[in-house]
Ligand SMILES: Nc1nc2c(ncn2[C@@H]2O[C@H](COP(=O)(O)OP(=O)(O)OP(=O)(O)O)[C@@H](O)[C@H]2O)c(=O)[nH]1
């Protein structure tokens with residue numbers, strides 16, 4: 001038993017050897033819950049945040065991936081700097097109508113998109129099907145499971161996951177697991 005424990009502690013201490021690194025952008029309209037999600041993922045704490053005025057970045061360790069996460073404000077003026085953050089990004093979770101512009105931007109070609117439909121705890125929250133329709137994603141998403149066969153096809157991984165960061169604390173974990181499989 002001792003030997004097994006020792007073996008795993010050695011493995012743990014070597015984990016950095018096979019850790020992957022990725023850059024990720026949190027994009028979405030203001031009040032969507034991006035900063036709240038970032039801090040939930042970072043230290044499982046629920047904190048009230050003022051609207052994000054200037055971009056901040058945090059390190060997140062999820063599974064074997066070390067994410068450098070950039071949290072950008074969602075209000076109109078803050079959205080102007082989104083473009084400055086596109087270079088060499090591995091995945092940008094995002095929100096409403098700006099999505100079209102992001103999806104057709106050459107700087108983000110091939111980058112996986114995780115769309116999180118947050119606040120499903122709110123009464124009358126739009127169901128997933130309506131959100132997909134509203135975002136123009138009906139029929140465009142690539143599948144929620146392990147997507148064998150997408151690699152090398154040039155098809156951009158794109159999927160919608162509904163979640164509740166605050167009240168139910170659910171949904172976003174599945175989203176991040178889905179995204180992680182596309183980070184090389
Ligand atoms: N009911 C509910 N409220 C949430 C949820 N997630 C976040 N909120 C609330 O939504 C508000 C906005 O959250 P923020 O994380 O500051 O939003 P943001 O996307 O960072 O906004 P900007 O920084 O302005 O772009 C806060 O009052 C959060 O507590 C959720 O899942 N359910």
Ligand SMILES: [Mg+2]
Pocket residue numbers: 034035036049050051052071072073074
């Ligand atoms: Mg914010």
